[in-house]
Amino acid sequence: MDKGTVVVAMSGGVDSSVTAALLKEQGYDVIGITMRLRGHDEESSGGCCSVDDVNDARRVCQSLGIPFYAVNYRDAFEKRVIQYFEEEYKRGRTPNPCIACNMYMKYDLLLAQAMDLGADYLATGHYARIAYDEDRARYVLRKAVDRRKDQTYVLYHLTQEQLARTLFPLGGYEKTQVRELAKRFGLRVANKPESQDICFIPNGDHGEFLRRRSGGEPVSQGEFVDIEGNVVGTHQGIPFYTIGQRKGLGVALGHPVYVVDILPETNRVVLGSEDRVFARGLTASGVNWIAAARPDHPLRVAAKIRYAAPEAPATVYPERGDRIRVEFDEPQRAVTPGQAVVFYQGSEVVGGGTIEGRL
Amino acid sequence: MAAIYLDHAATTFVLPEVRAAMEPYLGGPPGNPSSIHQFGRRAKAAVEDARDAVAALIGAPPSDVVFTSGGTEADNAALIGAALALRDRGRHIVTTAIEHHAVLHAAQWLETMGFEVSYVEPRPDGVVDAGMVARVMRSDTILVSVMWVNNETGAIQPVREAAGLARERGAIFHTDAVQAVPWLPVDVEEAGCDLLSMSAHKLHGPSGIGALYIRRGTPWMPLLRGGAQERGRRAGTENLPGVVGFGVAAARLLSKRRTGFEHAARLKAALLQAAREEFDGEIVVHSPERAVPAIVNVAFPGAAAETVLMNLDLQGIAASSGSACTSGSLQPSHVLKAMGVPDSVIRSSVRFSFSVETTMEEVETAGRAAGRIARRLRRRNSHG
Numbered sequence: 001m002d003k004g005t006v007v008v009a010m011s012g013g014v015d016s017s018v019t020a021a022l023l024k025e026q027g028y029d030v031i032g033i034t035m036r037l038r039g040h041d042e043e044s045s046g047g048c049c050s051v052d053d054v055n056d057a058r059r060v061c062q063s064l065g066i067p068f069y070a071v072n073y074r075d076a077f078e079k080r081v082i083q084y085f086e087e088e089y090k091r092g093r094t095p096n097p098c099i100a101c102n103m104y105m106k107y108d109l110l111l112a113q114a115m116d117l118g119a120d121y122l123a124t125g126h127y128a129r130i131a132y133d134e135d136r137a138r139y140v141l142r143k144a145v146d147r148r149k150d151q152t153y154v155l156y157h158l159t160q161e162q163l164a165r166t167l168f169p170l171g172g173y174e175k176t177q178v179r180e181l182a183k184r185f186g187l188r189v190a191n192k193p194e195s196q197d198i199c200f201i202p203n204g205d206h207g208e209f210l211r212r213r214s215g216g217e218p219v220s221q222g223e224f225v226d227i228e229g230n231v232v233g234t235h236q237g238i239p240f241y242t243i244g245q246r247k248g249l250g251v252a253l254g255h256p257v258y259v260v261d262i263l264p265e266t267n268r269v270v271l272g273s274e275d276r277v278f279a280r281g282l283t284a285s286g287v288n289w290i291a292a293a294r295p296d297h298p299l300r301v302a303a304k305i306r307y308a309a310p311e312a313p314a315t316v317y318p319e320r321g322d323r324i325r326v327e328f329d330e331p332q333r334a335v336t337p338g339q340a341v342v343f344y345q346g347s348e349v350v351g352g353g354t355i356e357g358r359l
Numbered sequence: 360m361a362a363i364y365l366d367h368a369a370t371t372f373v374l375p376e377v378r379a380a381m382e383p384y385l386g387g388p389p390g391n392p393s394s395i396h397q398f399g400r401r402a403k404a405a406v407e408d409a410r411d412a413v414a415a416l417i418g419a420p421p422s423d424v425v426f427t428s429g430g431t432e433a434d435n436a437a438l439i440g441a442a443l444a445l446r447d448r449g450r451h452i453v454t455t456a457i458e459h460h461a462v463l464h465a466a467q468w469l470e471t472m473g474f475e476v477s478y479v480e481p482r483p484d485g486v487v488d489a490g491m492v493a494r495v496m497r498s499d500t501i502l503v504s505v506m507w508v509n510n511e512t513g514a515i516q517p518v519r520e521a522a523g524l525a526r527e528r529g530a531i532f533h534t535d536a537v538q539a540v541p542w543l544p545v546d547v548e549e550a551g552c553d554l555l556s557m558s559a560h561k562l563h564g565p566s567g568i569g570a571l572y573i574r575r576g577t578p579w580m581p582l583l584r585g586g587a588q589e590r591g592r593r594a595g596t597e598n599l600p601g602v603v604g605f606g607v608a609a610a611r612l613l614s615k616r617r618t619g620f621e622h623a624a625r626l627k628a629a630l631l632q633a634a635r636e637e638f639d640g641e642i643v644v645h646s647p648e649r650a651v652p653a654i655v656n657v658a659f660p661g662a663a664a665e666t667v668l669m670n671l672d673l674q675g676i677a678a679s680s681g682s683a684c685t686s687g688s689l690q691p692s693h694v695l696k697a698m699g700v701p702d703s704v705i706r707s708s709v710r711f712s713f714s715v716e717t718t719m720e721e722v723e724t725a726g727r728a729a730g731r732i733a734r735r736l737r738r739r740n741s742h743g
Contacts (some may be wrong), residue, residue: 031673069669116666116736117673 001211005029006121006167007107007114010068011060012053014189015125015170017060018178021185022169023123024064031117032061032068035105037077056189063188073109078124080104081198086213089206091150091263091357093338096307097198098156099224107162121167126151129171130163135359139163141290141349146174153307156342157288157354182297207240222267227276235269238262244277244334264310278331279358281314284341285321291345294318301343301350305335316343324353363721367561368510368538368712369679373604374563381565384600386698392597402599404557406502409606413570413675416609417536417555418697423495425571426602430558431535433571434461436593437533437554438691441502442469444578449499451736455479455487455516455617456508457698461556462535463693466504467546469667479505484647485512485698489520493528507539507550511694515543522551537569538562541612542620542651553577563714564608566706568601602650619715623653627715629654630726637730640737643704645695656695658708659733661740667709669738670732676725678711682732707733 008020010017010032024030034057056069061068081100088095098147106124114122127144128151144150158166170178182190201209212217219237226232233251234240240248244261251271258277261270282305287293295318302311303326313329326341335358342352364372373381384390390402407421414421427433442452447566452614454466456478466476477495481487487505488647496503503525507518518539522532533554539545541562553574560566573579573592612619627646635642643658661669664680671678680692695705711725 067669067673069665069672071665111668116663116739117669 001030003027003066004120005031005118005331006123007033007110007117007119008033009110009122009124010034011125011195012056012058012060012189012192013195014182014187014192015126015127015178016057017125017189018181018185019123019125019169020066021064021272023065023167023186026169028121028237030064030066031114031119032057032064032066033110033113034058034070034071034177035077035110036066036070036074037081037105038074038099049328053177054191060187060189063186066073071110071113075099076109077105082213086210086239088338089210090264091338092238094242094336095338096154096340099157099202099340101199102154103157107158107166111162111165121165123167123169125138126168127175128155130166130167130168136292138290138292143344143347143349144168144170144171149175150346152349153304153340153342153352156290156292156340156349157286159288160290163290168333207236210239222269224249224271225268226253226272227272228311238264238267238269241269242334243336278333279328279335280331281325281327281359282335282341282355283319283325283357284322284344284353284359285323285356287324287351289351291348291350299350301345302345303340304342305332305355314343322353323356325359327359337358361724362619363676363725364723365381365711365713365717365721366679367714367717368710370560370566370595371714373565374608374611375558375625376611377564377607381600381604384603390599392599393586398558402597402671405599405603405606406597409609412606412610412613413557414572416540416545416613417557417572418548419572420575422590423547423572423575425573425589426597426605427562427569427571427593428567429569430459430535430556431569433556433558433569434459434535435465436502437556437579438462438465438469438572439555440579440582441473441531441577442532444580445501446474449497449501450474451497451500452476452502452504453479453495453500453525454504455481455492455506457481457485457487457509457511457514457694458504458511459510459535459537462504462506463720467594475651480692480697481514483699485514485645485694486647486649487516487521489517489524491583492521496525496528496530500525500528501582502529502533504508504533504535506535506645507545508536508543508654509694510538510654511692512650512698513538513650513712515539515651516647516650518552519550526551526553526556537600538654540654542616542623544616547572554579559605560609562608562612565601565604568598568605570605574673582741588702601635615715620652622715623651623713623717626717626722627652627655630711630722631657632694632725633726634659634733637727637734638737639734643708643712645698645700645708653713655711655713656708657711658700658704659729659737660691660704660707660732661737662707663736664707664709666736667729667732670736671725674728678709678725678729 010016034054058068065151085095085097111122129142133140155216223231224233241259257271259301260272260276299316303314304311315327317325343350385559390398392403392406410421414424470535479491505521525532531553535556537558540557556574583594645656691705
C-alpha cells in the first residue's frame with residue numbers, strides 16, 4: 001500500500017515519536033528529521049533540540065526502522081525567532097515565538113526540505129485536524145479531539161498550499177491515548193515529560209534571557225505613569241512588562257494597579273486599575289483566512305487572544321489588505337499587541353492574525 | 360534498494376579473513392600478552408606477528424611500532440609526547456591548516472599549555488607548499504607535523520620535502536598517514552619521518568586499533584602510564600583481537616596496494632563522468648591531480664550537500680560531506696575553507712571515498728544518482 005512519503009518533524013518527545021510510528025503503521029514511507037535550532041553551548045542545557053533530544057529522536061527512528069536526519073537551522077532560528085522575540089519586547093509588545101517557529105522553521109524551511117527529499121507531506125505532532133471540504137474546495141483546520149491539548153491557536157497561519165501538504169495524525173487522539181500508543185509501539189520516550197514553555201528559555205525567565213542576550217548591557221529604565229500621565233515610579237525596562245501584569249511592578253498606589261499600556265516611544269509603562277485592562281476590541285494585521293477566502297462582510301466568530309484564553313464572541317470587520325478590526329460582545333482582559341488573535345466557528349478555524357492595537 | 364557504501368574514508372568494513380583471524384581471540388581462551396603461562400605466550404606471539412605485518416606496511420623496524428587505540432590517539436601521542444619531551448629546547452610547533460582535528464585540536468591544546476603553533480595554509484589546490492613550512496620555522500621550532508594525504512580531498516602532501524626541511528633545521532617530523540597507508544607505498548625511511556600515525560579501520564581492519572611509528576632515538580614521552588606494555592611506550596593491556604585484526608588487514612593490503620591505487624583511479628574517473636552526464640551545471644572537483652583517487656570531493660553548485668546526501672541515503676547510497684568527524688558539528692569544512700573555496704560551494708560539496716572492493720557499477724550508479732539529485736535540487740532552488 002503506497003500512501004506516499006512523509007517527513008516527520010521529530011523533537012525527541014512522545015508526540016512526534018508517536019506521529020512517526022502511526023504514519024509508518026498506516027503505510028507511509030516515513031523519514032524523521034530533527035531541526036537543530038540552538039548553538040553548541042546551549043545544546044546541553046535542556047529545552048528543545050538538546051543533544052539528548054536529537055539522540056532520542058535518532059534512536060526512536062532506528063527502532064522504527066526509518067531514516068533519520070538532523071538539519072541545522074541555527075542561523076535561521078536566531079534571526080526569525082530569537083531576534084523577533086527580542087525586538088517585539090523592545091517595541092513594547094509580547095511575542096509568540098512558537099508561532100514564529102511554526103511559520104518560519106517548520107512550515108517554511110522544513111517543508112521545503114521535505115519537498116527536496118521528494119516527500120509528499122510534512123507531519124508534526126501538533127494536536128489539530130485537517131480536512132478537505134469538497135463544497136468549499138478548501139482545506140479546513142479543525143480543533144483537536146482532545147480540546148485541552150488543541151494547538152490550532154499556533155497554526156492559524158497555515159496557507160492552503162501548506163495545509164495540502166501537512167498531516168496531523170494526533171488530532172484525533174486524547175493525550176492519554178497517545179501515551180498508551182507510545183507504550184504499545186515500545187517507544188523509549190513513552191514516559192518522557194512534556195516540554196514546557198518556550199524551548200530556548202527552559203527556566204521560563206524571559207527577563208533574564210533578554211538581559212543575558214543584551215550582553216549584560218542594562219536595559220534602559222523608564223517611568224511608570226498613571227492614566228493621567230503623572231509619574232508614579234521607575235520601571236526596569238519595557239521588555240519586562242506585559243499588558244495586564246500585576247505582579248512585580250514594585251509601586252504602591254494604595255489600590256491594585258495593572259499594566260494597561262506600554263509606550264515604547266516615550267519608554268513609559270502606563271499603570272491603571274483593573275477595568276482599564278479590558279478592551280472592547282482590537283486591530284490585527286497579517287491575517288490569514290482558512291475556512292473561506294477573505295470575506296467582504298462582517299463575520300460572527302469566537303475569538304481567542306492568547307493560547308490559554310477562553311474564546312470570546314466577537315464580530316470581525318475586514319479592513320484594507322490583510323488587516324481587520326475585531327469587536328467583542330463583552331470587553332476582554334489583557335488584549336496584548338504581538339500575540340495572535342484566532343477566530344473560530346464551532347470547531348473550525350476561520351483564520352487569525354497578529355494583534356496590533358486595542359480599541 | 361541498492362546498498363552502495365562510498366564512505367570508506369570514514370570507516371571501512373572488516374574483511375572476512377580479518378574477522379576470522381580475530382575470532383579465536385574473542386571467543387577462545389583468555390591470554391594477557393604479559394602473562395607467563397601458555398595462554399600469555401600465545402597472545403604475545405600474536406601481537407608480535409601483527410607488529411611485523413604493520414611495520415612492513417610502512418617500511419619500519421617492528422620495534423619502532425607502538426599500538427594505540429586508533430589514529431586519534433596516535434596523533435595526540437605524537438604531538439603531545441614530542442612537545443613535552445622537547446619543551447626545554449623550544450616552544451614552537453609547525454603544522455598545517457588542513458590537518459585532521461586529531462592533530463589540530465591537540466595543537467590548539469598545546470597552545471593553551473604555553474606552546475606556539477604556526478598553521479600553514481594550503482594552496483588553492485589543497486596542497487601545502489613545503490617551502491612555506493620551512494619559511495615559518497624558527498630557531499626554537501621543535502616539531503613539524505604535516506599530514507600525508509588529506510582525508511577530505513585526498514590531496515597528497517609533500518611529506519618527503521617537508522620532512523627533509525624540518526629535520527635539516529633540527530626539528531622532528533610527524534605525519535598523519537591514516538589516509539595514505541591504505542593507498543600509497545609509505546616508507547618511513549624514504550620519507551624521513553620520525554613519527555607516523557596510522558589506523559586499522561581505514562584499511563579493512565577493526566576500529567579501536569591504530570599505531571604510532573616512533574623512530575628509535577626520537578625525543579618523545581608516553582602519555583599513558585601504568586604498565587610496561589609496548590616497551591613502556593603505551594601502558595595498558597593490549598587490545599588483542601584488534602591488534603591481530605590490524606595485522607591480518609595490513610598483511611593483505613601490502614600485496615594489493617599498488618593495484619588498489621590504479622583501480623581507485625579508474626573508479627574516480629567513472630564516478631565523475633557519470634555525475635557530469637546527469638548534472639546540468641559545472642561540477643567543481645576539489646581533489647587535485649596529485650591525490651589519492653579513492654577520495655573524491657566534488658561540489659554540485661546550487662544543490663545543498665546535506666540534502667544531496669539525504670537523497671542518496673534514501674536510495675541506499677552512502678557518502679559524506681567532509682569528514683565524519685566534522686559533519687556532526689555544523690561547521691563548514693575547515694579544509695575547503697583553508698583552500699579558499701567560497702562558502703556556497705563548500706555547502707554543496709560531497710565526498711565519495713572508495714575501497715579496493717568498490718566496483719565500477721557502484722560508482723557509476725552513485726555518480727548518476729548524485730548528478731540527478733543535484734540537478735533536481737538546483738532547479739527547485741532556482742525556480743523557488
